[in-house]
Amino acid sequence: MSQIMPSARQRKTRTLLFWAVPAVLLLLPLTTNPYTQFIANGMLVSVLVTLGFTLTIGNLGQLAFANTAFFGIGAYSSAILAAKLGVPWLLTIPLAGAFGALGGFLASAAALRGIRTYYLAIITLAFGELMRWAYLHAKPLTGGTDGMPMPRETLLGISLTDDTLKFYIFLAVTVLLVKATLNLMRSHFGRAVMAVRENEIATASLAIPTARVILVTFMWSGFVVGCAGALFARHVGHVFPESFGMLHLIASFAMVLVGGLGSVLGAVLGAVLLTALPEYLRAFPGMEELFFGLIVAGVLVAMPMGLASLLRRVSPIFVERFYREAP
Amino acid sequence: MKKYISLLAAAGLAASPLLAQDAEWETEGLTDDAITIGVMGPFSGNASSYSKALIGMMAYYDKVNEEGGVHGRKLVAVQEDTACDSAKGLAAAKKLISQDEVFMLQGNSCSGVALALRPTIEEAGLPWIVAHAVSDSISDPLAGNIFHGVPTGRANGRAMAAFVLSKPDTSNVAIIEHSNDWAHSYSNPARDYLEENGVAPSLELTMERGQTDATAQVLKLRQEKPDFIIAALYEAETAIFLRDLKKYGMGDVPVMGTAGTDLENTLKRTGDFDTVKNYYVIHSYVDNLDGPLMQPWGEMIHKYYPDEELSTFSFVSIGSAEALVSALEAVGPELTRSKLMAALEEVRDFDTGILSDPITWTADDHQGVKGSAVAGFVDGEPTVLKAWGQPY
Numbered sequence: 001m002s003q004i005m006p007s008a009r010q011r012k013t014r015t016l017l018f019w020a021v022p023a024v025l026l027l028l029p030l031t032t033n034p035y036t037q038f039i040a041n042g043m044l045v046s047v048l049v050t051l052g053f054t055l056t057i058g059n060l061g062q063l064a065f066a067n068t069a070f071f072g073i074g075a076y077s078s079a080i081l082a083a084k085l086g087v088p089w090l091l092t093i094p095l096a097g098a099f100g101a102l103g104g105f106l107a108s109a110a111a112l113r114g115i116r117t118y119y120l121a122i123i124t125l126a127f128g129e130l131m132r133w134a135y136l137h138a139k140p141l142t143g144g145t146d147g148m149p150m151p152r153e154t155l156l157g158i159s160l161t162d163d164t165l166k167f168y169i170f171l172a173v174t175v176l177l178v179k180a181t182l183n184l185m186r187s188h189f190g191r192a193v194m195a196v197r198e199n200e201i202a203t204a205s206l207a208i209p210t211a212r213v214i215l216v217t218f219m220w221s222g223f224v225v226g227c228a229g230a231l232f233a234r235h236v237g238h239v240f241p242e243s244f245g246m247l248h249l250i251a252s253f254a255m256v257l258v259g260g261l262g263s264v265l266g267a268v269l270g271a272v273l274l275t276a277l278p279e280y281l282r283a284f285p286g287m288e289e290l291f292f293g294l295i296v297a298g299v300l301v302a303m304p305m306g307l308a309s310l311l312r313r314v315s316p317i318f319v320e321r322f323y324r325e326a327p
Numbered sequence: 328m329k330k331y332i333s334l335l336a337a338a339g340l341a342a343s344p345l346l347a348q349d350a351e352w353e354t355e356g357l358t359d360d361a362i363t364i365g366v367m368g369p370f371s372g373n374a375s376s377y378s379k380a381l382i383g384m385m386a387y388y389d390k391v392n393e394e395g396g397v398h399g400r401k402l403v404a405v406q407e408d409t410a411c412d413s414a415k416g417l418a419a420a421k422k423l424i425s426q427d428e429v430f431m432l433q434g435n436s437c438s439g440v441a442l443a444l445r446p447t448i449e450e451a452g453l454p455w456i457v458a459h460a461v462s463d464s465i466s467d468p469l470a471g472n473i474f475h476g477v478p479t480g481r482a483n484g485r486a487m488a489a490f491v492l493s494k495p496d497t498s499n500v501a502i503i504e505h506s507n508d509w510a511h512s513y514s515n516p517a518r519d520y521l522e523e524n525g526v527a528p529s530l531e532l533t534m535e536r537g538q539t540d541a542t543a544q545v546l547k548l549r550q551e552k553p554d555f556i557i558a559a560l561y562e563a564e565t566a567i568f569l570r571d572l573k574k575y576g577m578g579d580v581p582v583m584g585t586a587g588t589d590l591e592n593t594l595k596r597t598g599d600f601d602t603v604k605n606y607y608v609i610h611s612y613v614d615n616l617d618g619p620l621m622q623p624w625g626e627m628i629h630k631y632y633p634d635e636e637l638s639t640f641s642f643v644s645i646g647s648a649e650a651l652v653s654a655l656e657a658v659g660p661e662l663t664r665s666k667l668m669a670a671l672e673e674v675r676d677f678d679t680g681i682l683s684d685p686i687t688w689t690a691d692d693h694q695g696v697k698g699s700a701v702a703g704f705v706d707g708e709p710t711v712l713k714a715w716g717q718p719y
Binding site for chain 2: 039278
């Protein structure tokens with residue numbers, strides 16, 4: 001690792017900064033209209049999706065693309081629990097996370113069988129497509145191509161269609177999961193994850209149970225993205241199979257790369273930037289896709305390690321111990 | 328008494344900002360010389376070809392503006408991209424409503440997006456005319472501010488069955504369809520219409536997407552000898568099915584297809600006129616696309632969009648734009664959102680001159696177009712038909 005590690009004082013500053021950002025964000029609804037608030041809510045959903053994705057692909061180093069499957073599983077679990085069983089939506093968030101973790105368990109089976117690189121990529125892509133097929137064809141449960149509308153619900157007398165209320169819930173869930181992930185990655189377990197990425201055989205020779213590390217990382221990734229799915233279901237208010245296809249996967253992958261592969265800070269930056277960018281590009285009708293592609297390519301050419309690497313250069317407080325800079 | 332007057336005055340004062348707010352909401356997006364209309368469509372992404380469906384409407388706005396507008400107000404379209412994606416569509420709707428503050432909305436392809444938008448737009452309360460998406464659930468159950476300006480899936484399905492039963496002595500009807508919701512959106516209303524008229528489908532078959540041979544289905548049909556076949560299949564599978572029908576000597580059995588297929592394109596695919604000579608499709612217009620009744624509309628589009636390559640989609644939104652302008656004219660210069668919605672509910676049997684069926688919106692039913700014409704080959708020429716043997 002070539003970065004200068006933060007001092008004890010800088011780590012303290014980093015902790016303060018971590019809590020200061022959401023504290024400032026609490027005031028955000030005072031400055032937004034329903035449109036900009038909706039976009040801000042979408043950013044929080046994207047942060048969790050990107051965070052879960054970067055765990056398996058960046059931190060664990062597995063070329064696994066089951067992220068969109070976890071997202072769909074979370075969204076549909078939340079919608080089905082709320083619409084069919086009358087479970088309050090707030091309660092569906094951890095439950096959707098649990099179903100996402102179950103998806104992670106299933107997706108890890110291929111990795112545990114020793115399947116790696118492109119083969120793992122294809123198997124996990126197929127898993128995503130299989131799930132999409134299930135959403136389309138399990139019509140009594142999922143609504144088929146018509147999708148599933150989320151039931152109308154209130155919380156403390158406020159309708160859950162209210163974007164400001166949703167923002168505070170999304171923010172709380174996002175902060176909780178980002179903090180939990182940071183703690184997990186800074187722990188002994190996080191170092192084991194890094195070790196698996198660097199050299200799985202060498203890690204196993206140190207009596208680290210690599211299979212368990214892979215399994216738990218996939219499941220935590222599934223949990224985080226499953227929770228994001230539950231937030232997405234309430235964010236859009238209607239869950240459709242098309243929302244969980246290849247386009248979503250590519251967009252999430254771009255967020256991971258633009259932010260910085262394997263970096264929690266990068267996941268946040270990539271998600272925020274690439275959720276906001278298409279909205280700014282609305283001003284160039286017919287050219288959005290071109291500009292979007294050019295900007296993403298430009299960022300990656302200028303900063304191959306993503307936006308997080310830029311911040312690391314500014315100050316060591318942005319250095320993540322579990323993150324590996326490019327050689 | 329004095330106390331009551333004071334109370335009344337206090338209540339009046341308290342309510343005045345609310346009343347002012349209501350008045351402001353009623354005329355949001357309206358100036359002395361412009362009515363802003365939010366137009367949402369898939370202008371990017373995989374389904375961007377559907378954005379052609381909004382061209383006709385935009386050209387009609389341009390035509391009205393060139394003629395002086397409506398009561399001196401120009402129709403100013405504010406376009407937003409949905410990319411046929413529900414999250415992006417919602418962002419577009421929220422932008423148009425809360426940031427651009429448009430007076431009303433018109434447009435929308437992609438039923439899935441329109442379904443996702445419904446709760447937001449219903450809550451916002453501004454008028455929304457759906458000009459392309461066909462899912463019945465967009466406007467049913469009734470929402471006071473949502474109006475459907477094209478035939479819905481149900482209307483098309485029933486029109487298919489009505490045409491089938493208009494052929495004399497038709498009692499044996501078979502259905503072949505894909506096993507997806509798109510096909511069911513046509514076949515289920517068709518089935519309902521048949522049953523309401525005492526005809527139960529004699530045979531129901533499926534043909535999956537991507538299937539390149541229909542021999543098994545055709546052999547079953549040959550045993551059943553149906554008078555008419557309803558085919559809810561995409562164009563590629565329709566061509567295969569028609570080819571195999573002819574191959575097994577059933578080329579004379581008429582087949583009724585959906586609006587998802589085009590008569591001449593199907594002929595191009597099979598390359599054999601005999602395969603399509605008894606094929607009929609749902610056709611929402613009064614004439615063939617190159618027919619004399621459609622020609623002025625094509626010229627109108629080309630006047631404002633010279634590069635537009637005309638297709639079936641190019642014309643689909645014109646009818647609802649005409650109905651909107653008619654309602655705006657009926658309201659008069661003192662326009663408000665409530666007055667416009669009330670005027671839209673008074674639109675009765677409105678002949679658009681382009682859609683085969685008129686538009687009628689009432690307080691209880693906002694699905695304005697209840698039927699559709701059919702196109703088929705008559706004496707070798709593509710012809711628009713009202714019923715079996717009856718040219719439009």
